Each structure stands twice: as C-alpha cells, then as structure tokens.
Amino acid sequence: MKREKIDIMNMARPSVKKLKPYASAKDEFKDFDQQLIYLDANENPYDNGLNRYPDPHQSVLKERISELKGVAVEKILLGNGSDEILDMIFRVFFEPAKDNIIINTPTFGMFKVLCGINNVNYKEVSLTEEFELDVTKIVESIDENTKAIFVCSPNNPTGNSMKKEGVEALLSKGLLVVIDEAYIDFSEKKSWNQELDKYKNLIVTQTFSKAYGMAGIRLGVCYADSEIITLLKKVKMPYNISVLTQQTALKQLEDQRVTEQEVVEIVENRKKLVRELSGINLVKKVYPSDSNFLLIKVDDADLRYNELIGHDLVIRNRSKEPLCENCLRITIGTPSENKALIKSLTYLDTK
Ligand SMILES: *Cc1c(COP(=O)(O)O)cnc(C)c1O
Numbered sequence: 001m002k003r004e005k006i007d008i009m010n011m012a013r014p015s016v017k018k019l020k021p022y023a024s025a026k027d028e029f030k031d032f033d034q035q036l037i038y039l040d041a042n043e044n045p046y047d048n049g050l051n052r053y054p055d056p057h058q059s060v061l062k063e064r065i066s067e068l069k070g071v072a073v074e075k076i077l078l079g080n081g082s083d084e085i086l087d088m089i090f091r092v093f094f095e096p097a098k099d100n101i102i103i104n105t106p107t108f109g110m111f112k113v114l115c116g117i118n119n120v121n122y123k124e125v126s127l128t129e130e131f132e133l134d135v136t137k138i139v140e141s142i143d144e145n146t147k148a149i150f151v152c153s154p155n156n157p158t159g160n161s162m163k164k165e166g167v168e169a170l171l172s173k174g175l176l177v178v179i180d181e182a183y184i185d186f187s188e189k190k191s192w193n194q195e196l197d198k199y200k201n202l203i204v205t206q207t208f209s210k211a212y213g214m215a216g217i218r219l220g221v222c223y224a225d226s227e228i229i230t231l232l233k234k235v236k237m238p239y240n241i242s243v244l245t246q247q248t249a250l251k252q253l254e255d256q257r258v259t260e261q262e263v264v265e266i267v268e269n270r271k272k273l274v275r276e277l278s279g280i281n282l283v284k285k286v287y288p289s290d291s292n293f294l295l296i297k298v299d300d301a302d303l304r305y306n307e308l309i310g311h312d313l314v315i316r317n318r319s320k321e322p323l324c325e326n327c328l329r330i331t332i333g334t335p336s337e338n339k340a341l342i343k344s345l346t347y348l349d350t351k
Contacts, residue, residue: 006174006200008227011147016092016234024238026056054243061246064253065221071193074226077233080240082182082207082220083110089148089178089203089222090118091235097121099147102138106321108156108180121145126322131158131287133166139173148176153192154183157318157329159289161189171199178203183291185211185263186270193223200225210292211263214252217245266292270332276342280349284326293331301326304348311344 009017025041044051058078066073079085094101096119103111105124115122123141128134138149149170153162171177179192181204193204204223209215219241222232252259270289277283277296282304285297298304301319305328308315316329332338 008200008225008231011176012092012231013095016231019234021234021236022238024053024056026053027238050243052243054239054241054246056238058241058246061241061250061253064250068253068256069191069193069221069223071196071223072226075196075223075229077222077224077229077236078241079220079222079236080245081209081218082180082205082222084218084240085205085220085222085232086110086114086178086180087117088232088235089176090114090120092231093176094118094120094147099145100143101147102141102149104133104138104149104151104155106155106157106318106324107150107152108182111150111152127155127158129323131155131160131323133162133170135166135169138170142173142175146175148178149173150178150180152180152182153189154181154187154290156182156291157293157295157316157321157324157327159183159287159291159293159295161187161290164189167192171202174201176201176203178205180205182207182210185259186267186292187290189290191223196223196225200227203228208249208252211266212252212259213262214249217248219245219249266332269335269338270294273330273332273338273342276338277345280342280345282345282349293329295324295327295329297325297327299326301328304328304345307348308341308344311340311347313341313344315341 029040041053043053062073062076062078065076077085079088100121100123101115102123102125104127106127112122125134125137125141133151151162151167151170154160155162167179181191184191184206191204192202196202202224206221208217208219270292273294274286277286277294282299283296284299287295295318301317305315305317318324318327318329330341
C-alpha cells in the first residue's frame with residue numbers, strides 16, 4: 001500500500017474518532033509562564049513547589065527532546081513509561097474482541113499482557129532461528145481484522161536489531177507498524193524515528209528507563225506522524241507526566257554527555273562480558289547483542305539460574321520462551337557486578 005492510500009483516521013476506533021479530549025483548566029488558559037493569579041484549577045494556593053498541576057502538554061520537555069532527537073514537537077507524545085504509550089495505541093486503534101495484532105516471538109512480554117487487558121487478539125509469528133523477522137509468515141498471517149504488527153528492535157529478550165529490509169517490507173503493507181526501541185541507544189543502528197516523513201503508518205516508542213538511567217521516573221516517548229499523535233492525545237490522561245518527572249527528565253537532558261558516556265561504558269563492558277562468557281564451558285552460546293543485556297544458552301538454565309541466586313546473583317531465566325531453550329538473560333552491570341557474575345560462573349564451571 002502506498003503512503004497516500006493510508007488513512008490513519010479510518011484506522012482509529014470509531015468511538016475514539018468522535019472523542020473530544022478532556023479540557024483541563026490548564027488547556028483553557030495556556031499562558032502559564034506569566035505571573036498571574038491562578039484561581040482556576042482548585043489547587044492549594046500555598047506554594048510548596050508541587051502544589052500546581054503539571055503542564056499537560058509537557059511543552060518544555062518536548063522541545064528539548066525534539067531538539068535532541070531531530071523530530072518535530074507535533075510528532076512526539078510522552079507517556080508514563082512506554083507501557084502507557086503502548087496502552088494508548090491499543091485504546092486508539094484496536095477494537096476489543098474484533099481486531100488483532102501480530103507479534104514476533106520471542107519478544108517483550110508486555111505486548112501480550114496489553115492484548116489481555118484490552119481484549120485484543122494476537123497472532124504469534126516465530127522469529128527465524130537467527131531471531132530475524134519472518135516476513136513471509138507475517139504477511140501470510142495478516143487477515144481483514146489485523147491492525148498492526150509489533151516489532152521490538154533491538155529485541156527483548158534476544159538482544160538483536162531487526163534488519164532494515166524486513167521492517168521496510170512490513171511497513172509497505174500499510175498496517176500500523178509499532179517499533180519498540182527501548183534499547184536503541186545501545187545499538188549502532190539509526191532510530192526509525194528518522195523515517196517518519198516516509199511512513200505515515202510508523203509508530204516508534206523509546207524510553208528513559210534504560211540508557212537514560214531513569215526507570216524510576218516513568219517516562220516513555222512516542223514518535224509518529226502528527227495525525228497519529230493527535231489521535232493518541234485524545235485518550236491521554238491530562239496530567240500523565242508529573243511535575244517531578246518533567247523536571248527530572250529535563251535536568252537529565254541538560255548534559256547529554258553523561259548518558260552518552262555511560263552508554264559507551266555499558267557497551268564496552270558488554271563486549272568484555274561476551275569474551276569472558278565465551279571462555280566458560282557451561283555457556284554454550286552467547287548471542288549477538290545490540291542492547292544492554294546478553295542472551296546466553298547454557299547447559300541447564302534452571303539449574304544455573306538457581307545456583308546463581310545462591311551466589312546472590314539475580315538474572316532472568318528465559319528458557320520457557322520460544323527458541324530460547326536453556327537461555328538466560330543477563331543485564332550488563334557495573335564492572336564489579338560483572339566480575340562477580342564471571343567469578344560465580346567460573347566456580348560453577350569447575351565444580
Ligand atoms: C524495558 C523495556 C521497555 C520499557 O518500558 P517503560 O515502561 O518505558 O519502562 C519497553 N520495551 C521493552 C522491549 C523493554 O524491554
């Protein structure tokens with residue numbers, strides 16, 4: 001399907017199309033930089049730094065993100081974590097008990113959970129043995145109620161990025177393509193948010209929870225055509241991003257070099273960990289990673305997982321996931337944490 005044939009408005013649920021977003025006090029009077037007397041929002045008037053509602057449009061923060069990421073403000077939406085953004089996408093576009101989406105397994109568990117919460121059907125298509133998108137099978141599984149294809153790149157739990165050609169092939173089908181880029185900062189690949197002018201049906205989500213070191217503030221970022229963003233704003237809760245979150249994120253973005261340096265270190269530590277893990281006998285395979293974690297195949301995942309807990313090391317057992325038999329997922333820690341992991345595995349190896 002060509003871009004001009006994509007009618008985003010008609011992809012939205014009829015009930016959402018008709019919806020008028022809630023107009024808060026802050027919407028009706030927007031000039032809140034000015035020193036005026038505000039008696040419009042039933043707030044407590046005594047200033048303690050947090051007695052006022054947050055900016056529902058997060059204008060200052062979005063300007064900063066726009067400048068850093070090279071995406072226009074009207075193509076950005078912020079959420080209480082990317083989980084909230086994904087949920088908004090569900091509520092805008094997928095009619096419960098009717099529409100379906102395609103997910104590519106193994107992948108991020110939240111996609112299925114959101115299907116459950118929103119009563120939306122999903123079709124699972126297995127990634128290939130190399131953890132790439134199986135475009136032929138995905139296209140075969142599209143039916144008249146399929147609304148979207150979810151792609152996680154770099155993918156959790158496999159760690160790899162999906163090849164550009166595969167994603168392009170999916171985008172050309174005209175359905176919504178949602179690309180979860182939670183780990184993009186650890187990858188050498190370009191973000192798909194640079195392709196928004198080309199694809200009207202593209203939605204990219206990113207997060208402050210991983211590279212930016214801000215999992216605690218809950219901030220996710222969505223990039224899409226302004227028509228999609230306008231629809232998502234209709235279901236967005238007015239004050240979904242707190243004053244504390246907006247302030248803390250802005251402060252974190254003041255100096256990008258801190259994050260950049262941490263990312264460089266994490267990637268270096270990942271490469272070191274790959275080398276060290278490869279020398280351990282019980283580790284059968286270390287999968288290539290574009291993220292801040294490694295997926296490894298071991299001799300006996302359940303056994304090794306429990307043994308590591310006995311050594312005060314908590315990792316993720318992913319051995320029940322498709323294509324992930326005996327696989328463990330390990331987050332890259334600090335150098336001393338990684339050292340503790342290698343020490344324990346080396347001990348278990350020779351025991
Ligand atoms: C960690 C992670 C997220 C982050 O979600 P937030 O709600 O923004 O913390 C999103 N997608 C994937 C695939 C993840 O692994």
